[in-house]
Amino acid sequence: MTFQGPKRDNERIPVPSLHGEVQVFQPITILDISHGGAQIETPFPMLLDSLHDFRLSLGDRSIVVKGRIAHSQVGELTENSGVVYRTGVEFIEPSDHAQAAISDYLAALRARRDQPNIVDAELAE
Numbered sequence: 001m002t003f004q005g006p007k008r009d010n011e012r013i014p015v016p017s018l019h020g021e022v023q024v025f026q027p028i029t030i031l032d033i034s035h036g037g038a039q040i041e042t043p044f045p046m047l048l049d050s051l052h053d054f055r056l057s058l059g060d061r062s063i064v065v066k067g068r069i070a071h072s073q074v075g076e077l078t079e080n081s082g083v084v085y086r087t088g089v090e091f092i093e094p095s096d097h098a099q100a101a102i103s104d105y106l107a108a109l110r111a112r113r114d115q116p117n118i119v120d121a122e123l124a125e
Contacts, residue, residue: 025055035102037067037090046072046087054089058105063098065091 029041038054046052046069055064067089075086094102 023053028054030056031086033102033106035091035099035106037070037088040087040089041075042085042087043082045085048072051092052089058101059108061101061104063094063101065094065098067091 026042026044031039031041033039033056038056048069048071050069052067052069053064054067055062070088070090072085072087075084077083091098
């Protein structure tokens with residue numbers, strides 16, 4: 001292999017101390033949802049009033065909404081998975097697309113919930 005010049009277009013300069021953050025999507029369990037927010041469970045605590053992007057799969061549609069952590073507390077302790085945190089999320093200025101997706105999803109849930117249970121049976125005489 002032959003050296004063919006610098007690896008980068010721009011020089012990198014070492015810095016004494018510089019910190020940043022990275023956004024990583026972690027799995028969550030959504031317990032309930034409304035137009036204004038959701039209640040979720042996570043294996044980790046979430047900082048009050050912090051803002052996060054939440055990717056939600058609502059049936060056949062996926063959206064990303066910004067949410068503020070309104071409350072977070074220990075939901076339960078389990079032997080297998082340890083601590084489970086229950087957290088309230090307030091959606092912050094969801095886009096029109098996100099609002100429509102949430103509305104459609106909630107309407108579908110309500111329709112399914114309101115359908116009577118039909119049991120296939122016969123009457124014995």
